[in-house]
Amino acid sequence: MRQILLVLASMLTLSSLNSPTVTIAGTTPDLQEMRLVQRVNCNNPQTQIAINECAKLSYQRADKKLNQAYQQLLPTLETSRKQKLIAAQLAWLKFRDTNCEFERSRYEGGSIASSIYSSCLENTTKLHTQELQEFLKSDP
Template sequence: MNRFLPHFFSIIALSSLSVATVTMANTTPENPKLQLAQKLNCNNAQTQVEINQCAQLSYQNADKKLNQVYKKLLPTLSSSRKQKLITAQQAWIKFRDASCEFERSQYAGGTIAPTIYLGCLERTTQQRTQQLQDYLNSDN
């Protein structure tokens, strides 16, 4: 038994080298987000988790652009048109979310489902951003 222990511990030590490790940094109560030790490379995502994370980032960027255009457009409108846009935007958000939920449902339970959902959110958000940009560029 004693002659197998060194081999056992060597195998355990070597196998632990191939396991990716995640370190936490800046995890204070003011900043509870975890930061990964390695930077995410969305140009070469290798795993479904990475692909899902990249899809999340892409959607967040699209949503940020949408909000920028929306905030530029609102002050250019009369109060009645402003209220109509707010109502339309709220309805659009419900439509977008429901439509993307439907699209994701085809992959329910699969690891690709978040990518499908987030891709739909991004695509739909980009289309809406273009619509709002067109309103901004017109004579309101």
């Protein structure tokens, strides 16, 4: 048993030489963090794990664009409209997240639930980004 553990430890050590890792002082990685992650081909994901990861990455890109549009719009508004935009954005975020949780609940417990949730977040976020971009075009 000890030899097996030594072999596994050696394999993990050797495999970690090829990929950068970040260690935070005072924490111990859980099994999820210890899994080796390879770059996923999002043009042709082959597993549900890859599909889930690609959906998550796609949502993150959409969220970044939303934040850029929001940050561009905010300084163009007078104070009272800024406050209304901030309140609307907070309400929208709550709606988006709750709505996507509802959509995901149809697949609760299934491996596809994660990608359903991320895809919902992405689609809803893209629509809202377009709305904010329209405000940027139309507001003086």
